[in-house]
């Protein structure tokens with residue numbers, strides 16, 4: 246079975262597609278192992294990730310990313326066996342699908358903004374997933390679109406951390422450059438500004454650390 250990372254949220258627009266695309270690109274770039282990766286777009290009406298992969302192809306950006314739209318989690322799972330790693334870009338407010346892709350995942354990433362409007366549904370979703378049998382160990386919060394107020398950022402982080410769920414230590418700042426990169430089929434680690442790429446990569450690595458810890462803990466419990 247492939248390794249499945251599901252990126253989900255209750256709220257729309259929190260950065261699922263942005264983070265899923267970054268993970269797909271960074272895995273494809275990893276040295277020394279050729280992951281056969283799939284970016285599974287579970288929101289065929291918007292097809293954000295799929296369309297992005299077409300822009301990427303038009304611009305001949307490397308590495309190649311395989312992105313496909315799927316109408317249901319079952320369709321993703323039927324295809325998943327052909328890949329080593331599957332990154333699922335979830336649809337917003339699709340609670341049944343969200344639960345299914347979370348149940349099938351090795352790790353579940355929930356992106357969130359820093360406002361209470363974003364944080365509360367984030368925590369509610371994690372609680373709902375846990376109530377439905379998903380181990381809290383595999384749920385990871387990732388702060389996205391953070392602004393320049395250190396106070397706001399640290400309050401948001403503290404708010405998430407007091408829940409006991411995993412919180413990636415890095416974060417993704419809200420930057421026009423990240424949007425512009427996405428618009429041309431690039432990931433947030435592939436912008437024209439090295440400093441922003443490095444910051445995004447630190448965020449990616451902090452997510453990876455939580456993924457590794459989550460899986461080690463899970464394995465230890467089996």
Ligand SMILES: Nc1ncnc2c1ncn2[C@@H]1O[C@H](COP(=O)(O)OP(=O)(O)OP(=O)(O)O)[C@@H](O)[C@H]1O
Nearest residue numbers: 257258259260261262263337390418419420423424
């Ligand atoms: N760190 C960021 N800086 C600037 N813009 C961002 C950042 N993250 C996301 N965005 C922008 O915010 C919008 C929503 O992001 P994205 O599409 O990744 O969210 P989503 O959770 O996948 O949305 P949906 O729920 O509609 O699928 C997009 O226009 C995206 O380019």
Ligand SMILES: [Mg+2]
Nearest residue numbers: 261262288293
């Ligand atoms: Mg999306």
